[in-house]
Structures are given as C-alpha cells and as structure tokens.
Amino acid sequence: MSEARAHRRRVDAVEGQLHVPNHIPRAERISNVLFSVPLLAYSIYGFVQDDIYIPGRRGPGVHLYGVPMWLMCAAMLSVGASLLSVVIDHYDTRANEANYRKFAAVTQLLGWVLFFGAFALDIWVYRGVGR
Template identity: 70%
Template structure:
C-alpha cells in the first residue's frame, strides 16, 4: 500500500479531495466525490443481501400460491391460524408485496453508489408502514366480511 504525501498548506480544496479519494481507493473502498464532499456508499454484507433476496422470493412465492388457490393461510402462534379468501387475501398479498419492496430496497441501496441513501431509507419506511396498514386491514376486512356472512 502506498501512502500519499501530506497535503501542503497551499494546496486547494480540490487537491485535498483528490488525495482523499485516492487514499480511500487505495484501501479498496467505494468512494465518490459528490458536490465537493467525499461520499462512501453503504456497504451491506453479502449474507444480509442474500437473506433479503431469499426471503423476498419466498414471500412472493407464498403470496402467489395463495392467489392461485384463493386461500392464503396465515399461521398463528397460539391459535390454529387464519385462512384468507377473496378481498382480504388480496389485501394481505399487498402487504406481502410491500414487505418484499422494503427488503429489496436495502439490496438496491448497496449497489447504488450515488449519495441518496436517505431516499432508500424513506422508501423502506414507507413500504413498511404501508405493509403494516395492509396487514391489519386484511384482518379487519376479514372480520367484517365474516360478520356480514353470518347475519
């Protein structure tokens, strides 16, 4: 590894930035110079990226299976679980798709080297909020439909 000479007092800010970028690249870091600032993009470990992609695919396959058979089973911890059909099932599948979008935003953020981590964080938070609303909405809708059917 080669060390660069220290920046002299007469050097410009551009020279300092160039030296900082060169030093970071010497350490094999992904760096960008964004609007005169040194930016090091997020690094998500490969095991976490793999887990996010793997569970996203599992969740998509489970939602697809439920849609194909018009029966989405949501297991319970202390109860036998709930079978969703019709509109409540579609709402729950929307919640699952929101969860997939939230997980995949983390993976996409790793590969995007631009300085927009806050945008991906907002997408993740927004899709999580939407997913929880749809999740509880599906159960509320299922209870409402059940009440109408038993009248």
C-alpha cells in the same frame, strides 16, 4: 484503505462533495433476500389461488379469501420490496441513501397497515363479528 473501498468513493456530481456509498453487511443482504423471495413467491401463489393461509400459533390458522387476501398480498409485496430495497441500496453507488431509507420506511408502514387491515376486514366484514 482497500482498493475496492477506494474505488467505490467518488465525488458527487450535484453537490461536489466526496461520497462514500453505504455498506450493508453480507449476512444482512443474504437474510433479506432469503426472507423476501419466499414471501414474494407465497404472495403470488396466494393471489393465483385466491387463498392465503396464515398459520396460527395455537390454533388452526386463518385462510384469507377475496379482498382480505388482496390486502395481505399487497402487504407481503410491500414488505418484500422493503427488504430488497436494502440489498439494492448496497449496490447503488449514487448518493441517494436517504431515498432508500424513505422508501423502506414507507413500504414497512404500508405493509403493517395492509396486514392489520386484511385481518380487520376479514373479521368484521367477512366473518360478521361487527354485526
């Protein structure tokens, strides 16, 4: 066992058991940061401009304004927080991996709900399709 790995082992103060913090591969940590930072930056930019552009696959894409834009910004922040929580969990040596997993699951679910909610609100309320 390497010295670095042995150094990361410690006895949990609460349960008195040996705890080995989880290890997230470097490639996954780098990809999470590379995806989350531009996502968070674009969310802040969209919030400041009151316009978030979501490119379309075959069409011109969608511009979100007002409340749908707020929901999309919240969705992007939620997903960015979820991605960064994995990176933070790697460096946190406390025995709280279950808390990080719960946080990631909740923020991912919240991100999807807000994402689809932003489009639903834009389509049915702002564009008047539901009238």
